[in-house]
Amino acid sequence: MIKIYAPASIANVGVGFDILGAAIIPINGTLLGDCVTVKLSKKFELINKGVFSNKLPTNKEHNIVWKCWFKFCQAVKKNIPISILLEKNMPIGSGLGSSACSIVATLVAINYVFNNPLSSKELLLLMGEIEGEISGSVHYDNVAPSYLGGLQLILEDSDIISHSLPNFKNWFWVIAWPGIKVSTAEARKILPKKYKKDVCIKNSRYLAGFIHASYTQQSHLAARCMQDFIAEPYRSKLLPNFINTKEKMKEIGAISCGISGSGPTIFAISDNIKIAEKISLWLKNNYLQNETGFVHICYIDLKGVRKIG
Template identity: 45%
Template sequence: MIEVYAPASIGNFAVGFDALGAALAPIDGSLLGDVAVVSAAPSDEFVCSGEYAHKLPSDPNENLAYQCLVHFRAHVAPNMPSVKLELKKNLPIGSGLGSSACSVVATFAALDKFAHTNLSQVELIELMADFEAIVSGGRHYDNITPCYLGGLQLTGDLIPDKSIALPVDENWYYVAAFPGFSLNTAKARSVLPKELSMHAGVEFAQRLSAFSSLLLTQRFDDALSIMQDDIAEPYRAPLITGFNEAKASLPALGAEIVSISGAGPTLFTVCKTLEAAEKCAQWLEQHYINEQGFCHICKLDNDGTRQLNVL
């Protein structure tokens, strides 16, 4: 049996629409992500368990993880023995935490290990992006790549090996708050402008390139000072109840930035101290999330997708 864990991630990371993503690791040691378990079986079998399994279609053919198994057997490892694939769905659907990416990444990574196909990093990322596109409507890497590789990743088709790891200040904390309701990714994309003005395009390019360069030269405070989302946040914020109030209130508690994680509705903050992160988390628990929501103080998950055990 092979059990593989894939962590939640923050897509866009404010300044990097469809290009920047960060994997999350709660500081309390809990696993915030999905798990795929592959074991030998008399015939192919699929089971979906976990806290959010009931939110997925009951028909295996409509489940993204099962679709990954069918594709893997048909196109990657036709001689692989029959398997039982269990997806432990621990992330809410439509949360803005890379939930579909978690399912895809964990499944393909587990199948690759089980079948000993030894796909390269780029081959796996491309395969994962193909199936993430089924949900998101395009081959976006900003959840797939950090989920798989860990850390903060600048990622895309124009980048060699699909990704460049960017350093961050090790003192930074990230507060991720899921309010308890879902936001359909397609709906969140539909409100975005179809075109950018020349001015907006140039400013986006300058901001992302400067942010990346400042991180690479360890000018972390300067990087934080230009960390804002002018591409998606202004259009998505009205879809997320309570976001504008949080963005107005949290800086006074120590949040250096408040922005939307991926397509939302999860928001995230960057804080320089644990005390500030705790204050932000307390406010969010009281004012932003409902009984179905959650809030985690995190560091970056630098390990990315990993095998939990071999039995």
């Protein structure tokens, strides 16, 4: 038997639509992600528990975890009977890589129990494939950081799918989930099918600037480059009062802020813990829509997926 934890993640990181992703962990050490326990069994069994387990499909074959098991069996060309316990601690449709947490934790746990028949690259490819079936297109900007940890640049090269970027150790990432859901598939549909050339050039310039600033450790240049010209102008209407919220976070002292993945979670970055705490308090009082919403001050989680039991 093994218990695996996979952390939440911020996809896009503003400037890197479907290209950048960052694994996160609250500074108080709380585990923000899903846990999966796998053990050998006489037949397939799936048990759901956790804060958000009541939001999962009642038909087990519609559950992401079942899809992971089914795809894994196909990959290794054998039917493997196991018992899976999913602790669904991440809200679905939150923009924090909820589906990625379940996918990563499940596949790593199953692979471990059966003595790692799939390589790290094979696992990551399978993670991207399953994520794509849920959201409408293959993308790695949640599964890669949740699996590998840190800040990931998605390359999709034939040999290297994802590459770790240097991060800024003095950055505090304030994340706020308002307690409502935004469908990833719907958030992708709202984007235009074509972009103007000048928008593409501008976004490429800022993305290149962010990567350069990361390697040269110019934190304020990196923060200035974290601007989203691809998704935010269209997705902002799906979030509660996002424009005013963003202005307020910058007024308090955030050096950058944006939408986490498809939303509705938003993030703000500060290099000062006092300012991060002020942003956190303001978001708790003004951005959360109900009692299920939450705010966390986070670091980048460098570990990624890991065994915890």
